[in-house]
Amino acid sequence: HPIEVKFGAITKPNRTDPAMAAFRNYGLGQFIHWGLYAIPGNEWNGVSARSGAPASEWIRKWEGSTVPTNWIETYDNLYKQFNPKNFDAKQWARRAKEMGAKYVIFTTKHHDGFCLWPSKYSDYTIANSPYKKDIVKQVVDAYTEQGIDVFLYFSVEEWNNKDYVKNIPKTPDEIARFDRFLKYTRNQLLELQTNYPKIKGFWFDGTWDPSWINAYAFTYNLEKELRNNNPNLIIGSRFRNDEYESRHFDSNGVLLGDYEQGWERKMPADMELLGGNDWDCVMTIPPNGWGYIKNTDGMYLKTTNDIIDLLMKSRAMNGNFVLNFGPDQNGNMSKHENELITALGKWTKTNAEAIYDVKNFPLESKYGYYTLSKTDPTSLFLTVINRPVDGILRLTFPRNAKLVPASAALLDHERDLLLKKANIGLDRDTNTYFDIIVPENLKTKRAFVIKIKLNTPTISENKLM
Numbered sequence: 459h460p461i462e463v464k465f466g467a468i469t470k471p472n473r474t475d476p477a478m479a480a481f482r483n484y485g486l487g488q489f490i491h492w493g494l495y496a497i498p499g500n501e502w503n504g505v506s507a508r509s510g511a512p513a514s515e516w517i518r519k520w521e522g523s524t525v526p527t528n529w530i531e532t533y534d535n536l537y538k539q540f541n542p543k544n545f546d547a548k549q550w551a552r553r554a555k556e557m558g559a560k561y562v563i564f565t566t567k568h569h570d571g572f573c574l575w576p577s578k579y580s581d582y583t584i585a586n587s588p589y590k591k592d593i594v595k596q597v598v599d600a601y602t603e604q605g606i607d608v609f610l611y612f613s614v615e616e617w618n619n620k621d622y623v624k625n626i627p628k629t630p631d632e633i634a635r636f637d638r639f640l641k642y643t644r645n646q647l648l649e650l651q652t653n654y655p656k657i658k659g660f661w662f663d664g665t666w667d668p669s670w671i672n673a674y675a676f677t678y679n680l681e682k683e684l685r686n687n688n689p690n691l692i693i694g695s696r697f698r699n700d701e702y703e704s705r706h707f708d709s710n711g712v713l714l715g716d717y718e719q720g721w722e723r724k725m726p727a728d729m730e731l732l733g734g735n736d737w738d739c740v741m742t743i744p745p746n747g748w749g750y751i752k753n754t755d756g757m758y759l760k761t762t763n764d765i766i767d768l769l770m771k772s773r774a775m776n777g778n779f780v781l782n783f784g785p786d787q788n789g790n791m792s793k794h795e796n797e798l799i800t801a802l803g804k805w806t807k808t809n810a811e812a813i814y815d816v817k818n819f820p821l822e823s824k825y826g827y828y829t830l831s832k833t834d835p836t837s838l839f840l841t842v843i844n845r846p847v848d849g850i851l852r853l854t855f856p857r858n859a860k861l862v863p864a865s866a867a868l869l870d871h872e873r874d875l876l877l878k879k880a881n882i883g884l885d886r887d888t889n890t891y892f893d894i895i896v897p898e899n900l901k902t903k904r905a906f907v908i909k910i911k912l913n914t915p916t917i918s919e920n921k922l923m
């Protein structure tokens with residue numbers, strides 16, 4: 459039985475307005491983590507304090523023998539050095555477009571509390587760095603100009619804010635401080651909305667502490683206020699919880715926000731886990747680490763093929779895939795990041811039809827991922843990740859399918875491929891089979907996409923054996 463929830467969802471799941479329709483078709487996004495953590499770049503005095511999968515943007519929190527004395531104080535003074543001489547938002551935006559990204563999520567303020575815009579409500583901002591200029595504005599303008607929608611990442615939690623309280627405020631002092639902190643958070647969000655009216659949404663983070671969870675009435679009203687200011691605004695499920703501490707989903711399992719925001723460095727195993735909600739997967743290129751990493755020796759860095767696999771897996775399950783970049787302190791992307799942008803861009807350009815404006819097709823393929831055109835239900839795409847050893851791709855369709863493969867072509871060369879029915883003669887078989895011959899001279903080591911035209915089955919295809 460559903461229980462009564464007073465501070466539950468404000469918007470209905472699966473919004474049908476143009477802003478959410480656009481979100482659903484983004485396909486590929488770019489995340490950018492940029493801030494003071496780019497200066498140490500995952501190391502203190504040349505020593506990485508963490509092995510394995512370090513979260514470079516968490517360096518202020520690191521503990522252990524390799525951490526220099528007074529390191530928090532050192533970190534909190536890094537803003538005096540932040541002066542990215544090569545930062546060029548237009549260049550980033552051009553490259554993001556080349557990669558095929560349709561939206562960007564940019565860190566306005568991470569957990570360290572440093573604001574990349576000149577907030578009136580804090581002294582710990584870009585305005586007091588040697589760089590001085592508003593970085594958020596440059597990013598919003600440059601990406602918007604390239605036709606890339608902008609979402610602002612915003613961490614509620616702040617490590618160095620004296621008003622921030624982690625646990626439920628109890629003493630009068632804690633209550634007064636956290637009350638100021640909530641007002642400050644509201645002011646900053648309204649400020650971001652006012653300063654950058656072109657943004658399409660927020661990507662919230664750092665909302666897991668008991669103090670914030672306990673402020674459910676405040677956050678409920680704040681979400682309403684943000685939405686009143688911009689009815690098209692898109693907010694993920696990480697912003698809020700209900701009055702029973704239920705985060706992302708209310709106590710009845712209803713999504714709190716417009717899309718599910720729980721897929722951070724992880725992928726749903728199957729579509730059932732998604733419950734039909736919109737979602738995005740946000741992913742790092744190294745195993746972990748969202749901010750700049752000076753030395754990636756010995757770290758596995760995801761390849762273009764890895765990214766294509768994750769992208770198309772997301773698309774096959776109606777999600778967006780968002781790839782993170784961590785520019786260095788001068789505003790440069792790494793060599794590996796740049797190579798990924800170029801290679802991925804080449805692939806997304808060739809295979810755009812299979813990536814954007816597509817939806818789930820309710821069949822699995824052992825070769826890779828199906829996506830179906832939203833505008834033409836007879837255009838089916840198969841992204842081939844696993845190439846069959848004999849070069850014969852055997853598509854398995856239910857015998858009673860209303861539409862079955864009628865012809866096939868390679869998207870990269872628009873080359874027609876041989877497609878023929880395979881009668882493998884299994885007794886009482888409920889399936890029907892279509893073989894596509896992959897040309898032997900297709901020498902690519904990348905995933906490739908086959909466009910399959912569907913048609914109503916001929917009588918002989920439907921006939922029982």
Ligand code: H79
Pocket residue numbers: 513515516663666722740748
């Ligand atoms: O910005 C990137 C990361 O820095 C941030 N989100 C991405 C986009 C992030 N890092 N970690 N997490 C989110 C999850 C946090 C988990 C923990 Fe905790 C925070 C583990 C310990 C502190 C919350 C509080 C969960 C357990 C205790």
